[in-house]
Amino acid sequence: MKKVWPILVVDDEEVMSESMAAWLREDGYRVDTAPNGQGALELAKSTDYAICFIDLKMPGGMDGIETMMEMRRVRPDSSIIIITAYATVDTAIQAMKEGAQEYIVKPCHPQEISMLVSRILKLKKLQSENVILRKKISRQYKHHDIITKNPRMQEILGLTQEIASLRSTVLIRGESGTGKELVARAIHYSGARADKPFVSVSCAALTETLLESELFGHEKGSFTGADGQTKGKFELADGGTIFLDEIGDISPKLQADLLRVLQERRFYRVGGTNEVSVDVRVIAATNKNLPEEVKEGRFRDDLYYRLNVIEIHIPPLRERREDIPLLAEHFVQRIASELGKDISGISADALKILIDHDWPGNVRELENVIERAIVTSHNGTLEDGDFAWLTQRNKGGQSWDVPDVPLSELERRAIIAVLERKQGNVKEAALALGIDRSTLYDKLKRYDIAH
Amino acid sequence: MNAVYLVAIGSVANPVLDWVEATIAEWCPWPVWRVPPLAFPPDSFDMKRGQYKSVDIMKAVARCAPPEATRILGVTEGDLAIPTLTFVFGQAQLDGAVAVVSLARLRQEFYGLPADENVLRERLVKEVLHELGHTFGLTHCAEPKCVMSLATHIGLVDSKELRYCGHCGAHLVHRFTTPDGEKS
Numbered sequence: 001m002k003k004v005w006p007i008l009v010v011d012d013e014e015v016m017s018e019s020m021a022a023w024l025r026e027d028g029y030r031v032d033t034a035p036n037g038q039g040a041l042e043l044a045k046s047t048d049y050a051i052c053f054i055d056l057k058m059p060g061g062m063d064g065i066e067t068m069m070e071m072r073r074v075r076p077d078s079s080i081i082i083i084t085a086y087a088t089v090d091t092a093i094q095a096m097k098e099g100a101q102e103y104i105v106k107p108c109h110p111q112e113i114s115m116l117v118s119r120i121l122k123l124k125k126l127q128s129e130n131v132i133l134r135k136k137i138s139r140q141y142k143h144h145d146i147i148t149k150n151p152r153m154q155e156i157l158g159l160t161q162e163i164a165s166l167r168s169t170v171l172i173r174g175e176s177g178t179g180k181e182l183v184a185r186a187i188h189y190s191g192a193r194a195d196k197p198f199v200s201v202s203c204a205a206l207t208e209t210l211l212e213s214e215l216f217g218h219e220k221g222s223f224t225g226a227d228g229q230t231k232g233k234f235e236l237a238d239g240g241t242i243f244l245d246e247i248g249d250i251s252p253k254l255q256a257d258l259l260r261v262l263q264e265r266r267f268y269r270v271g272g273t274n275e276v277s278v279d280v281r282v283i284a285a286t287n288k289n290l291p292e293e294v295k296e297g298r299f300r301d302d303l304y305y306r307l308n309v310i311e312i313h314i315p316p317l318r319e320r321r322e323d324i325p326l327l328a329e330h331f332v333q334r335i336a337s338e339l340g341k342d343i344s345g346i347s348a349d350a351l352k353i354l355i356d357h358d359w360p361g362n363v364r365e366l367e368n369v370i371e372r373a374i375v376t377s378h379n380g381t382l383e384d385g386d387f388a389w390l391t392q393r394n395k396g397g398q399s400w401d402v403p404d405v406p407l408s409e410l411e412r413r414a415i416i417a418v419l420e421r422k423q424g425n426v427k428e429a430a431l432a433l434g435i436d437r438s439t440l441y442d443k444l445k446r447y448d449i450a451h
Numbered sequence: 452m453n454a455v456y457l458v459a460i461g462s463v464a465n466p467v468l469d470w471v472e473a474t475i476a477e478w479c480p481w482p483v484w485r486v487p488p489l490a491f492p493p494d495s496f497d498m499k500r501g502q503y504k505s506v507d508i509m510k511a512v513a514r515c516a517p518p519e520a521t522r523i524l525g526v527t528e529g530d531l532a533i534p535t536l537t538f539v540f541g542q543a544q545l546d547g548a549v550a551v552v553s554l555a556r557l558r559q560e561f562y563g564l565p566a567d568e569n570v571l572r573e574r575l576v577k578e579v580l581h582e583l584g585h586t587f588g589l590t591h592c593a594e595p596k597c598v599m600s601l602a603t604h605i606g607l608v609d610s611k612e613l614r615y616c617g618h619c620g621a622h623l624v625h626r627f628t629t630p631d632g633e634k635s
Contacts, residue, residue, distance in 0.1 A: 013534065015504075015506050015533075015534060016533075016534040016535060018506070019505065019506050019533035019534060019535070019542075020533065020534075020535045020536075022542065022544070022545070023533065023535075023536065023539070023542070025545045025590070026543065026545055026585055026590060026591060026601075027590060027591045027601060028590030028591060083535065104535075106534060106535045106536075107500070107532060107533075107534065107535055107536050107537045108535065108536065108537065109536070109537050109603070109604075110536050110537070110538070110539070110603040110604075111603035111604055113535070113536070114601060114603050
C-alpha cells in the first residue's frame with residue numbers, strides 16, 4: 001500500500017483549486033483545498049501537508065507570499081509550490097527567497113506538475129527514511145546500552161555524558177575488546193553532533209600510504225589506481241566525529257599530518273594542492289601504553305598531548321567481574337534471538353566458569369564465547385558443559401610439546417598455525433585466537449607474517 | 452438499476468459514439484444508454500485560451516444525467532483544460548458518477564499528422580476505460596502498461612495497453628459485483 005501524502009491547494013478561485021485537487025486525487029493523493037491563507041493555516045494545524053500549492057495573487061487578507069511564510073512557521077517540513085499567472089523573474093526570485101521549493105506558471109503542462117510532485121515526494125520519502133534510520137542508530141548506541149554496575153564504568157558513563165556536547169579531543173585507552181568504539185559512539189550520539197556522521201577508521205588495518213589516502217582522501221592521478229577524486233574519512237566526518245582506532249600504530253609521517261589536522265582542522269588531500277578545512281571532533285583509541293611509547297620515541301609527545309585532552313581509561317573485564325553475569329545474560333538474550341535459538345539463560349555453574357575466567361579478549365571474547373556456546377548447545381539453558389572447553393584452555397589441559405623458544409616465537413608460530421587452519425581468513429583467525437582483528441593485524445605486522 | 456449513460460457534448464460523429472458504447476459494453480456488465488446530445492454550455496469556452504473549461508462541461512454533464520444514472524460519460528470534440536493545466540485528455544470524479552473524454556488531442560491531426568481512424572479509436576477506448584476506472588475508485592496505476600497509468604502526453608496514451616492490470620482489474624470486478632454504496 002503506497003503512503004498517501006496529503007496535499008493542500010490554496011486559491012481564492014474555487015474552480016482553480018477544485019480542478020487541481022481533482023486532478024491530483026486521480027493520482028491517489030489526499031487533497032484538501034482552502035480559499036485563502038487563513039483557511040490554509042487552519043487546515044495545516046491538524047494536517048502535516050507534504051506539499052502546499054499556493055496561488056501568488058489572492059485578493060484581501062494574506063497574499064501568497066505571506067501565506068507561504070506563515071505556513072513555513074507552522075509546517076516547516078511542507079514543500080511549497082507557488083502558482084503564478086505570469087512569469088516575472090522578480091516574483092519568482094522573491095518566492096524562492098522566502099522558501100518556496102518551486103514555482104509554476106499557470107497554465108502549465110500536466111507532465112510538469114506530475115514530475116514536480118513525484119520528485120518532491122521522492123525526496124520526502126528519503127528524508128523520512130533517513131530520520132528513521134538515524135533514530136534507530138542513536139537508539140542502538142545510547143549510554144544505557146553499555147551494560148555495567150561497576151562504579152568505575154559508571155563514572156566513565158557519567159563523563160561521556162558531560163563531554164558529549166564539547167568538541168574536545170578524547171583519548172580512550174583500554175585493552176582490546178573492552179568496548180572503546182562503543183564508548184566513542186555513546187559520546188557522539190549523546191551530543192549535538194548526533195545527527196551528523198560518525199566515521200570509524202582502524203589505523204592498524206592499513207599500510208601507511210593507504211591509511212593516508214583513507215584519512216585525507218586523494219586527487220585524481222595521485223597514485224596508480226587513483227582514477228578519481230575521493231573524499232577521505234576526515235571530510236566524510238565533517239560536522240560529526242571521526243573515531244581513530246589503534247592510534248598507537250600510525251607511522252611518524254602520519255603522526256605529523258594528524259598533529260596538523262588537530263591543530264588547524266585543515267589538511268591537503270593526497271596529491272592535492274588545495275587545503276580542505278573540516279569541523280570534526282576527534283576521538284582516538286588505543287590499547288597501547290602511549291606514555292610508554294612516547295618515552296621510547298615511537299610516538300610524538302606533542303601529538304600525544306593534543307590527543308589526550310580528555311582521557312578515558314576503560315578497565316579490562318577481569319577488573320569488573322561483577323559485570324560478567326549481566327553481560328552474559330544480555331549476550332544470551334541477544335544472540336539466541338538473532339540465531340533463532342530457544343535458550344533462556346545460563347546455569348549458576350556455567351556462570352561461575354565465566355566469572356573465574358580471565359578474559360584476555362575482554363567483553364568481545366565473552367560475546368564470542370557465548371555465541372559459540374549457543375551455537376553448540378542443545379538445551380534451553382547454557383550449562384557448565386557448554387563452557388568446558390574454556391576451562392581446558394585455561395589450564396592448558398592437553399599435553400603440548402613446548403620447545404625452548406622465546407614466548408614471542410610461540411605467539412608467532414601459533415598465529416601462523418591458526419591462519420593456515422583458517423585458510424588465511426583473518427577474521428576467523430582472530431576469533432579463534434581470542435583477540436581483536438586489529439590486534440591480529442598488528443601482530444602480523446610485527447612478526448612480519450605474510451597473509 | 453445500475454447503468455452507464457453516454458452523452459455527446461456538441462457534435463460527435465455517430466460511429467465514434469458506437470465505439471464508446473461497444474467498449475463500455477465489453478468491459479462493464481451494466482447496460483449502456485444514450486441520452487440526446489448536449490450543446491456546449493454558454494461561457495464554457497475560454498476565449499483567451501481557445502479551450503473549453505473542463506469543470507463547466509462536467510457540471511453540464513452531471514445536470515443532464517437522469518436520476519437513475521449511476522455513471523454518465525460525456526464525449527466531446529472540444530479541447531478541455533483546467534486553470535492550472537494546459538490541457539486534460541479527460542476528467543472524472545474519483546469514485547463519483549461523472550466523467551468526460553475529449554477527442555481533440557487524441558486525433559493525429561492535432562499533432563500535424565494525417566488523420567487515422569484506427570489510432571483515434573484505440574486512444575479513445577483507452578481514455579474511456581481510464582476515466583470510467585476513476586469513477587469506480589481507481590487511482591493512477593504505477594504499472595505503465597495498465598490503462599490506469601497516468602498519461603500526461605499522447606505518447607504515454609499510445610504506450611499503455613488496452614487493458615487493466617491484474618490489480619486494477621480485480622478492483623473493478625469487485626466493484627461491479629458489490630452494491631455501489633459499498634466501497635472496497
